[in-house]
Amino acid sequence: MEEKAKENGIAAMAACYQKFDPAAYLQYNYTPPRADFARKDSIVPWKLACLHRAFTEGDVSGELLVDIGSGPTLYQVMSGCEVFNKLILTDFLEVNRQELSRWLQNEGGCSLDWTPYLEHVCKLEGKRPSAWQEKAGRLRHVISDILPVDVHCSQPLAPETLPLAGADCLVSCFCLESVSPDLPAFTRALGHIGKLLRPGGHLLLIGALGESYYFGGPGVRIPVVPLSEAQVCDSLKESGYTLIRLEVYTLPQDMHVGVDDVTGVFFAKAKKE
Numbered sequence: 001m002e003e004k005a006k007e008n009g010i011a012a013m014a015a016c017y018q019k020f021d022p023a024a025y026l027q028y029n030y031t032p033p034r035a036d037f038a039r040k041d042s043i044v045p046w047k048l049a050c051l052h053r054a055f056t057e058g059d060v061s062g063e064l065l066v067d068i069g070s071g072p073t074l075y076q077v078m079s080g081c082e083v084f085n086k087l088i089l090t091d092f093l094e095v096n097r098q099e100l101s102r103w104l105q106n107e108g109g110c111s112l113d114w115t116p117y118l119e120h121v122c123k124l125e126g127k128r129p130s131a132w133q134e135k136a137g138r139l140r141h142v143i144s145d146i147l148p149v150d151v152h153c154s155q156p157l158a159p160e161t162l163p164l165a166g167a168d169c170l171v172s173c174f175c176l177e178s179v180s181p182d183l184p185a186f187t188r189a190l191g192h193i194g195k196l197l198r199p200g201g202h203l204l205l206i207g208a209l210g211e212s213y214y215f216g217g218p219g220v221r222i223p224v225v226p227l228s229e230a231q232v233c234d235s236l237k238e239s240g241y242t243l244i245r246l247e248v249y250t251l252p253q254d255m256h257v258g259v260d261d262v263t264g265v266f267f268a269k270a271k272k273e
């Protein structure tokens with residue numbers, strides 16, 4: 001595809017995000033029925049268990065964890081904050097960085113109460129649920145920065161953001177496929193973020209399968225690259241990763257709540273070659 005067409009596709013995606021509404025997004029995806037901790041088949045326990053296992057099974061270590069495209073969410077780093085001493089959250093939009101900063105400052109005004117997520121991760125770690133406050137304190141202690149990011153740039157973060165060696169681990173959830181105009185752009189973005197990772201470092205990638213759109217707010221319809229498991233595996237391999245594990249969750253019918261057409265969620269643990 002010629003350069004101009006690539007630039008136009010990326011610009012069109014950026015324009016879609018100008019009306020992204022963090023509070024609505026959190027409401028759509030991170031409250032019941034999708035975020036129902038009482039349901040055995042809920043996606044929340046599944047995702048949090050995937051992240052807990054990936055961070056704690058012994059091969060992931062180092063100093064610095066970077067979350068790419070954090071949005072207004074924190075669930076994705078609640079296990080990792082126990083393994084790493086420094087955590088950088090990133091997002092393309094200032095409204096999302098502001099939402100994360102409000103939580104970090106702990107002065108109220110957050111759009112979602114993350115306590116149930118913190119309690120669940122504490123249970124996964126064998127702690128009593130009431131240890132959630134210590135976990136919140138740990139998370140606030142290790143988050144060192146909340147920075148702008150653009151996965152379509154060959155250098156997604158500002159220079160000098162990371163140590164020369166790169167990050168020890170990246171996590172990225174529902175970002176690349178929902179910000180890319182097509183599959184080649186998704187694969188290029190995977191390569192771009194891979195340059196932030198040290199050789200031998202790990203990527204924990206969570207994303208949507210079969211999704212062609214989602215609502216990022218009332219009337220804010222955002223196109224998504226519909227991915228299959230095979231495409232995820234191929235893109236990881238093409239962009240210099242070795243796949244360690246791929247897990248897939250198929251959304252129960254009653255979790256199709258009209259905010260997207262996602263059919264499943266994948267969890268990939270991969271290592272940069």
Ligand SMILES: C[S@@+](CC[C@H](N)C(=O)[O-])C[C@H]1O[C@@H](n2cnc3c(N)ncnc32)[C@H](O)[C@@H]1O
Nearest residue numbers: 069070071092093149150151173174175178179
């Ligand atoms: C579907 S949300 C995912 C949020 C969160 N990670 C989660 O798990 O729900 C996609 C995020 O990608 C961000 N984004 C949009 N364009 C981007 C870009 N070019 N590079 C990086 N992130 C981008 C949006 O601001 C939004 O927060």
Ligand SMILES: O=S(=O)(c1ccc2c(c1)CN[C@@H](CF)C2)N1CCSCC1
Nearest residue numbers: 029034035043044047174178214260262
């Ligand atoms: O898997 S979710 O249902 C979920 C969470 C986020 C998203 C989707 C699905 C699908 N559309 C994405 C658009 F990018 C965003 N989930 C919501 C509850 S907590 C765990 C994650």
